Amino acid sequence: xxxxxxxxxxxxxxxxxxxxxxxxxxxxxxxxxxxxxxxxxxxxxxxxxxxxxxxxxxxxxxxxxxxxxxxxxxxxxxxxxxxxxxxxxxxxxxxxxxxxxxxxxxxxxxx
Amino acid sequence: xxxxxxxxxxxxxxxxxxxxxxxxxxxxxxxxxxxxxxxxxxxxxxxxxxxxxxxxxxxxxxxxxxxxxxxxxxxxxxxxxxxxxxxxxxxxxxxxxxxxxxxxxxxxxxxxxxxxxxx
Numbered sequence: 316x317x318x319x320x321x322x323x324x325x326x327x328x329x330x331x332x333x334x335x336x337x338x339x340x341x342x343x344x345x346x347x348x349x350x351x352x353x354x355x356x357x358x359x360x361x362x363x364x365x366x367x368x369x370x371x372x373x374x375x376x377x378x379x380x381x382x383x384x385x386x387x388x389x390x391x392x393x394x395x396x397x398x399x400x401x402x403x404x405x406x407x408x409x410x411x412x413x414x415x416x417x418x419x420x421x422x423x424x425x426x
Numbered sequence: 427x428x429x430x431x432x433x434x435x436x437x438x439x440x441x442x443x444x445x446x447x448x449x450x451x452x453x454x455x456x457x458x459x460x461x462x463x464x465x466x467x468x469x470x471x472x473x474x475x476x477x478x479x480x481x482x483x484x485x486x487x488x489x490x491x492x493x494x495x496x497x498x499x500x501x502x503x504x505x506x507x508x509x510x511x512x513x514x515x516x517x518x519x520x521x522x523x524x525x526x527x528x529x530x531x532x533x534x535x536x537x538x539x540x541x542x543x544x545x
Contacts, residue, residue: 348530354473359535359536365529371533410489414489417473419472
């Protein structure tokens with residue numbers, strides 16, 4: 316059972332906007348940045364969003380992140396078929412000498 | 427450019443110790459703020475963070491696996507080694523190593539190596 320809670324699945328049609336939530340606690344999301352990773356089938360995860368809402372170079376601005384309190388969200392606008400992937404949130408957790416925690420992942424299906 | 431590659435056994439027996447090596451290029455583990463982490467993913471399941479070693483040899487471990495994990499670095503060889511003792515079938519997973527940027531995220535990942543634990 317993952318420390319960060321994500322919905323197991325999400326879906327949308329091409330062009331739609333979808334959001335994926337990530338819920339944590341005061342020791343992780345509540346006091347540290349949130350990161351989002353995209354994992355396409357059979358590949359390694361790719362950094363999508365860092366420090367809550369920053370995009371690495373090369374990531375389209377269709378992807379955006381936000382954080383409020385102990386929760387965070389990833390939004391994907393103008394949904395495309397190639398966005399079908401697993402999405403994971405992550406954060407540093409200050410408890411127990413400090414460690415990273417990941418969400419359980421959300422499988423995004425483009426209908 | 428930064429690249430990382432995991433290597434090690436593809437099959438280990440229960441109770442054995444797993445030793446994985448991450449060989450990297452394009453950065454130095456003596457650069458302030460930099461690190462290398464290990465993350466695993468059981469087949470069809472979520473990512474699970476295991477350990478992180480920083481440029482200054484500071485180490486962090488997953489609390490639930492801390493007693494079984496050891497992470498070390500060899501800066502001269504550009505390698506990071508992860509050992510996990512007392513392997514069990516539930517440890518069957520793809521193991522990834524990743525570059526940890528000084529800004530606080532994993533931005534480059536290896537391709538991963540599948541380790542199966544079975545007698």
